[in-house]
Structures are given as C-alpha cells and as structure tokens.
Amino acid sequence: MKPETLGFFEKVYEVARQIPYGRVTSYGAIARYLGATKSARIVGYAMNGSFGKDVPAHRVVNRKGLLTGKHHFEGSHLMQQLLENEGIEVIDNQIQNLESVFWDPSEEMS
DNA sequence: TGGTTGACTAAGT
DNA sequence: CACTTAGCCAACC
Numbered sequence: 001m002k003p004e005t006l007g008f009f010e011k012v013y014e015v016a017r018q019i020p021y022g023r024v025t026s027y028g029a030i031a032r033y034l035g036a037t038k039s040a041r042i043v044g045y046a047m048n049g050s051f052g053k054d055v056p057a058h059r060v061v062n063r064k065g066l067l068t069g070k071h072h073f074e075g076s077h078l079m080q081q082l083l084e085n086e087g088i089e090v091i092d093n094q095i096q097n098l099e100s101v102f103w104d105p106s107e108e109m110s
Numbered sequence: 111t112g113g114t115t116g117a118c119t120a121a122g123t
Numbered sequence: 124c125a126c127t128t129a130g131c132c133a134a135c136c
Contacts, residue, residue, distance in 0.1 A: 007133080007134080008132090008133055008134080009133085009134080026118085027117070027118055027119090028118065028119060031118085036131095036132080036133090037131095038118095038119085038130080038131045038132070039118090039131065039132055039133070040118040040119060040131080041116055041117090041118045041119085041131065041132070041133090042116085042118090042131085042132060042133050042134080043117085044116065044117035045115080045116055045117075045118095045132095045133070045134070046117090046133085046134090047117055048116080048117065050117095057117080060117075061117085062117075062118060062119085063118075063119065063120095068117050068118085069117030070117085071117080072117060073117095
C-alpha cells in the first residue's frame, strides 16, 4: 500500500481495524500513533466517514471511555450493545473498568 | 483560496 | 468536582 497516498482518514481506518476484539481505544491514542496527537478531533471526524466500512468504530471512544459517538450509529444503543457483546461493560454510555479493556496501538506496533 | 466544522483533549474556573 | 474555555488541524463547501 502507499501510505503517502492515503489520506488521514485512511490511516485512521487502518489503525482502527487493528483494535482487538473486546478492547477499545481512544481517538487521541490513534492520533498519537499516527504522530498527530493534537489531531484527535480529526480522528473522530474520520470515524464519521467510517460508517459502511469494516472499521470497528464502536471500539473507539473518547479518553474518558464515554461513547460520545453513539449518536452517529443507527440505533440509540447499538454502539453500547456491540461493546457489551464483546464483553465490555457499558453503563450510561460509559465504559466500566476502562483501564482493563483499553488498547493502545502504540503498544502493539512491535 | 478561505472559512466553517467537529465521534477530542488538556487546562482553567 | 462539574462546567467552561481554548487550542488543534484535516476535510468539506
């Protein structure tokens, strides 16, 4: 592939696809992995266009583990249900025990 | 070409 | 401790 030709969005998608089952990460973590720590907003903006792609956008939350992007999903609680289906406990749009399910891409680029 | 937008984050009040 | 403000920067119009 040609990363140079890939837009920032495509890079975000590539990282998001690497999120393991039952784990979540934050927009900022992805942005930092791409070397654009301050572009966390762009990551979220990118996820906005991830709908329809094989990107587990439901595994991407904000730094607090809050499902800020759930409103962009079809159902009102689809995102939460998807996470719970993976064994992640979600209460009131917030991931419980976030530290144990959080996945940092920077730790996986071996 | 230039201005607006946001699924963010950190810092301040 | 909860809310507000400001900085960020790629994509879109």
